[in-house]
Amino acid sequence: MTITLSPITSAFAAEVGDVDLAQPIAADDLAAIKQAFWKYAVLIFPDQQLDADRHYDFARQFGPVEVDRVLDTSLHPHRIDPKFADISNLDAQGRIWGESSRQRMYKAGNKLWHTDSSFKYTPGLCSLLYARTVVPIGGHTEFADQRAAYDALPDDAKRKLEGLVAEHCIAHSRRRSGFHEFTDDEAKRLPPVPQALVRTLPESGRKTLYVASHIGRIFGMPQAEATVLIDQLIAHVTQRQFVYTHRWRPNDLVMWDNRCTLHRGTDFDDLRWVRDMRRATVSDHANSCIQEGLAVPV
Numbered sequence: 001m002t003i004t005l006s007p008i009t010s011a012f013a014a015e016v017g018d019v020d021l022a023q024p025i026a027a028d029d030l031a032a033i034k035q036a037f038w039k040y041a042v043l044i045f046p047d048q049q050l051d052a053d054r055h056y057d058f059a060r061q062f063g064p065v066e067v068d069r070v071l072d073t074s075l076h077p078h079r080i081d082p083k084f085a086d087i088s089n090l091d092a093q094g095r096i097w098g099e100s101s102r103q104r105m106y107k108a109g110n111k112l113w114h115t116d117s118s119f120k121y122t123p124g125l126c127s128l129l130y131a132r133t134v135v136p137i138g139g140h141t142e143f144a145d146q147r148a149a150y151d152a153l154p155d156d157a158k159r160k161l162e163g164l165v166a167e168h169c170i171a172h173s174r175r176r177s178g179f180h181e182f183t184d185d186e187a188k189r190l191p192p193v194p195q196a197l198v199r200t201l202p203e204s205g206r207k208t209l210y211v212a213s214h215i216g217r218i219f220g221m222p223q224a225e226a227t228v229l230i231d232q233l234i235a236h237v238t239q240r241q242f243v244y245t246h247r248w249r250p251n252d253l254v255m256w257d258n259r260c261t262l263h264r265g266t267d268f269d270d271l272r273w274v275r276d277m278r279r280a281t282v283s284d285h286a287n288s289c290i291q292e293g294l295a296v297p298v
Contacts (some may be wrong), residue, residue, distance in 0.1 A: 003032050005040075007064060012145040013042040013244040021048045021058050021133070030061060036205035037062075041261050042143050042244060045253040049175065050130055051080045052278075055253070059128045059280035064275040066117065066124070070170060072186055076103060084278040087129060089270040091181045099271060102181065109170075109177040111235050112142065112213035113262045116281050119214045121193045124258035125284040133276035134248040138268030141246045144240075146209040146260045149237040150198065161209075162196040165219045165289055165297055166230070172216035177253075192216065194297050196288040199259055208260035210288060219297045237262055259284065 004017040014036060037043055050058075059065050067083055077092040089104070091097050094257055097104045117124030129141075150158070159288060169192035182190075197218065199210045211233045218226040244255055245266075256263060258281070268275065289296045 003029050003036075005036055007040065008042075008244050012040060012148065012275050013044070013143065013246075014040040014243075015044045015046065017046075019045065021045060022050055022054045025058070025061075029164055034062075036203070037255065037257065038239065041145060041147070042246075043255050044246065045255075047251050048130070048248065048253045049251060050253065052084065055128065055130055055173045055278070056081075056083055058253075058279060059282055063282040064124055065287070066120075066203040066283055068189075070186065070190065071103070071106060072183055075183070080278055084285075087275075087277040087279050089273075089275050094276060096271060103271065104270065105179045105181070106174060109174045109213070110265045111177060111267070112173055112177055113264045114173060114214055115237055115262055116211070116279075117256045117258065117283070118195055118210070119168045119173075119190060119193060120127060120214050120283075123168075123195060123284050124289060125282045126255055126257050127279050127281045128253060128255040129277055129279040131248045131250060131252045131254075131277050133274050134250055134252075135268045135273040135275050137273075138266055139248060139273075139275050140266045141248070141254070142264050142266065143244045143246065143256055144238045144262040145242045145244075146211070146237050146262060147201070147206050149239075149242050150207050150209045152242075153236070158207075163294060164221070165194045165294060166197050166211070166215045166226075167192045167217045167219065167297075168195050168212065168214040169193070169216050170214060173213040176213060182235050194287070194289050196292040196294055199288055199292060201260060202259075202291075206260075210259065211237060234262070259288075 003019045005014045007014040079092045116127045170190050215230050
């Protein structure tokens with residue numbers, strides 16, 4: 001079988017048809033999916049009937065799947081298979097979380113523009129999010145194309161950004177959303193890490209911005225200037241012409257390239273409606289500074 005593609009735009013986000021991810025994927029179909037992914041950066045696979053094993057097996061076609069989690073599992077026991085991030089509003093017993101839930105406060109940061117695992121020394125390559133239960137109102141996911149945003153920058157801005165290294169930290173973005181309660185163990189496991197501010201995608205040779213709400217500073221730049229620059233870049237990347245909004249349907253699988261997209265979740269009534277999704281995130285092969293040939297700041 002040969003897959004079909006229905007692009008949302010000529011170069012960003014596409015829906016993939018004529019493929020059943022619950023079945024073994026033919027080599028030529030997998031190659032076609034990968035080529036489409038490198039081009040469009042966001043792929044939507046509608047109406048997939050996936051159990052945990054099939055979801056995980058498909059993610060592994062793109063690289064090693066992350067298994068470490070941010071929050072302390074002794075405080076937050078897994079509700080689902082620990083190979084997946086639990087993108088839901090449910091507690092470990094499957095009940096809608098309470099208004100003051102620690103997980104609810106922590107996950108409020110997902111409403112900020114971010115890219116998964118840029119706060120890890122070896123960052124995320126791609127994420128694959130599968131929807132089991134969706135809400136009737138709200139709960140969309142917005143994606144922004146950092147490649148197109150880089151292309152749209154004036155040449156002098158591109159020269160200014162070349163070679164800059166930013167410091168990413170999960171605690172920074174969570175403080176911005178009002179969460180200050182990392183335990184000592186969580187803080188030790190998640191120290192700030194350096195990442196290149198501009199990256200080159202090896203599959204296409206395209207350059208892309210690599211900004212996110214996780215950035216706290218830029219090495220060698222005064223803090224006030226760095227804060228203004230990052231806010232300006234995020235505002236630039238998230239202009240409407242660079243953004244695709246996904247309105248979830250049950251059994252959608254959506255995957256995106258963390259190296260060149262930002263995303264965020266939109267509001268819904270999380271104390272009323274159940275939203276049950278799970279995400280597999282694939283690790284990149286090296287820190288972005290190393291990939292760009294930049295000295296890694298201490």
